[in-house]
Amino acid sequence: MTRVFNFSPGPATLPESVLRKAAEEMLDWHGSGMSVMEMSHRGKEFISIHAEAESLVRELMGVPANYKVLFMQGGAIGENAIVPMNLIGKTGKADYIVTGDWSKKSLKEAKTYGTINTAATGPNTSIPKQSDWKLDPEASYVHICSNETIGGVEFHWTPETGNVPLVADMSSNIMSRPIDVSKYGLIYAGAQKNMGPSGLTIVIVRDDLMGHALPITPSAFNYQLQAENDSMFNTPPTYAIYIAGLVFNHIKATGGLAAMEAHNKAKAAVLYDYLDESKFFSNPVAKEDRSLMNVPFKLKDDALDDTFLKGAQAKGMIQLKGHRSVGGMRASIYNAMPIEGVKALVAYMKEFEAQHG
Numbered sequence: 001m002t003r004v005f006n007f008s009p010g011p012a013t014l015p016e017s018v019l020r021k022a023a024e025e026m027l028d029w030h031g032s033g034m035s036v037m038e039m040s041h042r043g044k045e046f047i048s049i050h051a052e053a054e055s056l057v058r059e060l061m062g063v064p065a066n067y068k069v070l071f072m073q074g075g076a077i078g079e080n081a082i083v084p085m086n087l088i089g090k091t092g093k094a095d096y097i098v099t100g101d102w103s104k105k106s107l108k109e110a111k112t113y114g115t116i117n118t119a120a121t122g123p124n125t126s127i128p129k130q131s132d133w134k135l136d137p138e139a140s141y142v143h144i145c146s147n148e149t150i151g152g153v154e155f156h157w158t159p160e161t162g163n164v165p166l167v168a169d170m171s172s173n174i175m176s177r178p179i180d181v182s183k184y185g186l187i188y189a190g191a192q193k194n195m196g197p198s199g200l201t202i203v204i205v206r207d208d209l210m211g212h213a214l215p216i217t218p219s220a221f222n223y224q225l226q227a228e229n230d231s232m233f234n235t236p237p238t239y240a241i242y243i244a245g246l247v248f249n250h251i252k253a254t255g256g257l258a259a260m261e262a263h264n265k266a267k268a269a270v271l272y273d274y275l276d277e278s279k280f281f282s283n284p285v286a287k288e289d290r291s292l293m294n295v296p297f298k299l300k301d302d303a304l305d306d307t308f309l310k311g312a313q314a315k316g317m318i319q320l321k322g323h324r325s326v327g328g329m330r331a332s333i334y335n336a337m338p339i340e341g342v343k344a345l346v347a348y349m350k351e352f353e354a355q356h357g
């Protein structure tokens with residue numbers, strides 16, 4: 001068996017030890033005689049898996065007691081509608097900060113549910129300074145995308161929004177470093193970048209923000225109903241929750257989010273340092289706003305893109321093609337990407353530059 005270095009933006013690489021454990025437990029989970037996939041979500045076995053996964057999210061991220069952790073479906077794109085349906089009812093208005101493709105999508109979807117103010121728009125290669133934002137004090141919330149997966153810009157600071165709750169799409173950098181959850185009203189993230197398989201969406205929501213959903217809100221997407229039913233108003237994505245739980249255990253055993261941050265900084269530095277010294281490869285993002293998770297880069301001559309990708313594939317490095325809206329390359333180096341993968345990529349890039357530069 002050979003495993004590749006998978007630089008996919010998502011669904012993304014997972015820790016090998018997690019996959020091995022899942023394989024071991026596939027047919028018979030802890031002597032139950034069943035696969036987790038076959039369990040009733042209301043049975044004691046799955047309830048224990050669910051409870052452990054939730055308590056690990058709370059422990060790893062330091063989630064305060066006045067927040068609920070919900071395991072939902074619909075992905076972050078689903079949340080683009082679910083967030084406004086649940087939160088915009090207070091004043092009918094919300095502020096959005098546009099820093100790239102994903103926050104632009106969130107804003108567009110939210111317009112169906114209320115009056116949306118674009119409080120700031122960045123150039124896609126840096127995060128606009130908060131002093132330039134035009135926030136509305138009557139907004140029900142301020143929405144940001146903490147890491148733009150396509151453009152590779154990331155918030156390395158937390159906006160101050162006073163009494164207006166801050167809402168963040170953290171799909172592509174959740175659990176990559178410690179954060180202060182109490183600075184946010186709501187955090188949402190699809191699992192398939194840093195936490196597990198697709199199909200699971202994690203929502204962390206402050207208690208007082210629930211209970212104002214628009215009447216059109218589908219019950220399965222109503223945060224308060226989900227919270228009252230321990231995320232079991234409808235059948236939750238059971239297997240995805242189980243795998244995410246294994247990933248959380250793995251993160252805990254590796255030293256928690258502080259260890260993830262150190263590991264992620266070291267990995268990103270290997271790649272960015274080379275990009276900055278290279279005369280052949282380049283990254284367009286302002287240094288202070290560069291993503292530690294998604295690193296877009298261009299070759300000096302895009303006619304060589306296919307040659308570069310084929311050569312990478314031959315060396316067991318896959319999914320490096322950039323998003324079609326940006327072109328070039330993108331290396332996604334989430335928590336589960338080992339530093340060896342980044343070093344192998346940089347070694348190949350150096351070789352390629354020597355040959356074609």
Ligand SMILES: *Cc1c(COP(=O)(O)O)cnc(C)c1O
Pocket residue numbers: 010074075076077078102145147148149169170171172190193
């Ligand atoms: C991947 C991603 C999404 C889309 O998630 P889906 O699971 O397809 O809904 C949204 N926002 C960000 C920041 C992402 O990285």
